[in-house]
Amino acid sequence: MTGVRPDWIAVDWGTSNLRAWAMTEAGEPLAEARSDRGMGRLRREDFEGALRDIIGDWLGGGRMPVLICGMAGARQGWAEAGYARVPGPPLAKGLTPAPSGPDLDVRIVPGLAQDDPPDVMRGEETQVAGFLALNPGWDGVLCLPGTHSKWVRLSAGEVVGFRSFMTGELYAAIAAHTVLRHSLAGEGWDEGAFAAALTEGMARPEALASRLFAIRAESLLTALSPAAARARLSGLLIGAEIQAARGWWLGERVALIGTGRLAGHYRAALAMQGVDAALTDDTAVTLAGLQAARREQTGERGT
Amino acid sequence: MTGVRPDWIAVDWGTSNLRAWAMTEAGEPLAEARSDRGMGRLRREDFEGALRDIIGDWLGGGRMPVLICGMAGARQGWAEAGYARVPGPPLAKGLTPAPSGPDLDVRIVPGLAQDDPPDVMRGEETQVAGFLALNPGWDGVLCLPGTHSKWVRLSAGEVVGFRSFMTGELYAAIAAHTVLRHSLAGEGWDEGAFAAALTEGMARPEALASRLFAIRAESLLTALSPAAARARLSGLLIGAEIQAARGWWLGERVALIGTGRLAGHYRAALAMQGVDAALTDDTAVTLAGLQAARREQTGERGT
Structure with a gap:
């Protein structure tokens, strides 16, 4: 018995991780719980149990509203939550109910889709909504580094367009599933190698496959350090993304959403x-976004 | 009892596969054997047994010379065979003996290394030597598509320089270990999608991570066919390589070494x-290269 009695529960359910917060009506987190049971390792019928495992202590006082953003709303998730189209507000109306026991009222936030070029997001729309809730009237470009980095153009409270880059997933697949795995093992980070590779990745992105093999060759021939090898892989990939995203940051007001090392690398890049991008904590904007969705939900109910 | 009594045995031992041929003194294959026990799945002490498992029928007539090219000579292989430096002939002298029972005389061909930019090859040097043996006096550029594609400049019977691209390994890692795996499953090939992606990969290689995610988005939004998705992934990666290798093929005499679909894609690209690249079978050049190494070995012995 923890004594935590939330007004509602906020949930961020990604491919790899599940996080939940016990929330007050005003949007303050009272407690947090998490597990590694991400969408990627669950069958549809396992979602409710995985959630109950971490929020069970907060239940018992009547039917509990639960608002979920992220991959739990994908086709392979708990309940498919569809996509709202851009241009439009980041949080479309129309939460999708997910089947559960009668003591839970589970709703999933829809993702965003763009027709041309084809693109989708799921989870980031809630972060964008949270950023706007924390920074009313902000116009400019948001960059959300991650497994699938997003660049999002905002104007007058709406998402005008966005672009995804598979940069983080490429890093992970190359580091774990190519011959480079032998060169990257260990710890540490070489800032100079990152900066040089970033410049190289921007200038000659077509040479990626060759520069990657050169990392392996150099570690065989001259014992290149793993810290330099890792920084070089990251710099080459982020450099190409920064180059491709030139139209998104050149002469624009840019804000970064993220925490930790990866967001730091994008900030440095x-x-x-010459772009001074302010950094906003991703957990803060996720909670602000789910709180905005909750306000819409209760507002709808009140009308 | 097969009745095959070779003069010597030729072996191509890669990361994934092992192939052996019973050879006449003149370099004709009498029989072939293969297994999937590539270097990647063997401990050092397992190599001899893996080889005996497939060549056992050919032994019994005295001490058998065995010449091996490929990854069996890597640091994690049967015996590390070192690297000869370029510029220089593709087959350097100095075969590395590998420990074995007294009825075998096992020698491994050294790889080639380049200092600037750092690069290595192991196995392809034998194919280059074989190509030169089959085409004496040939000057130009060889392209060897594969897991680690190589572009090799030849002049006056020597390797002037070379460049490796991790293109094949990137394709495999992305296809198996990213979210694209959901979009690629199945059979078939879309030639038009390949050509379009090749052009796109050459023109905007920096957009790779974004174009990859668009494949996923398009299969979610418009049910893009797996045949088109696969062709697009291949075209984007090969397009970037062809663009980066521009200085290797523009205005040059180019020959391709390979077989099957991948070599066909490079030929089309x-x-x-506007480059008409002749295609030479990779097994033929491997055998010709090992025969050249064998001639050097027996020639050395004779002096």
Whole structure:
């Protein structure tokens, strides 16, 4: 018995992780719980149990509203939550109910889709909504580094367009599933190698496959350090993304959403291009976004 | 008892596969054997047994010379065979003996290394030597598509320089270990999608991570066919390589070494740039290369 009695529960359910917060009506987190049971390792019928395993202590006081963003709303998720189209507000109306026991009222936030070029997001729309809730009237470009990095153009409270880059997933697949795995093992980070590779990745992105093999060759021939090898892989990939996203940051107001090392790398990469991107914590914007969805939900109910 | 009594045995031992041929003194294959026990799945002490398992029928007539090219000579292989430096002939002298029972005389061909930019090959040097043996005096550029594609400049019987691209390994890692795996499953090939992606990969290689995610988005939004998705992934990656290798094929005499679909894709890609690259079978050049190494060995012995 923890004594935590939330007004509602906020949930961010990604491919790899599940996080839940016990929330007050005003949007303050009272407690947090998490597990590694991401969408990627669950069958549809396992979602409710996985959630109950971490929020069970907060239940018992009547039917509990639960708002979920992220991959739990994908086709392979708990309940498919569809996509709202851009241009439009980041949080479309129309939460999707997910089947559960009668003591839970589970709703999933829809993703966003763009027709041309084809693109989708699921989870980031809630972060964008949260960023706008924390920064009312903000116009400019948001960059959300991650497994599938997003660049999002905002104007007048709406998402005008966005672009996804598989940069983080490429890093992970190359590091774990190519011959480079022998060169990357260990710890550490070589800032100079990152900066040089970033410049190289921007200048000659077509040479990626060759520069990657050169990392392996150099570690065989001259014992290149794993710290330099890792920084070089990251710099080559992020450099190509920064180059491709040039139209998104050049002369624009840019804000970064993220935490930790990856967001720092993007910040450094943008700073090398003369862009001073403010960094906003991703958990803060996720909670603000789910709180905005909750306000819409209760507002709808009240009318 | 097969009745096959070779003069010597030729072996191509890669990361994934092992192939052996019973050879006459003149370099004709009498029989072939193969297994899937590539270097990647063997401990050092397992190599001899893996080889005996497939060549056992050919032994019994005295001490048998065995010449091996490929990854069996890597640091994690049967015996590390070192690297000869370029510029220089593709087959350097100095075969590395591998420990074995007294009825075998096992020697491994060294790889080739380049200092600037750092690069290595192991196995392809034998194919290059074989190509030169079959085409004496040939000057130009060889392209060897594969897991780690190689572009090799030949002049006056020597390797002047070379460049490796991790293109094949990137394709495999992305197809198996990213979200694209959901979009690629199945059979078939879309030639038009390949050509379009090749052009796109050459023109905007920096957009790779974005174009990859668009494949996933398009299969979610418009049910893009797996045949088109696979062709697009291949075209984007090969397009970037062809663009980066521009200095290797533009205005040059180019020959391709390979068989099957992958070599066909490279041939089509080069043809789109106006380069008519002749295609030579990779097994033929491997055997010709090992025969050249065998001639050097017996020649050395004779002096």
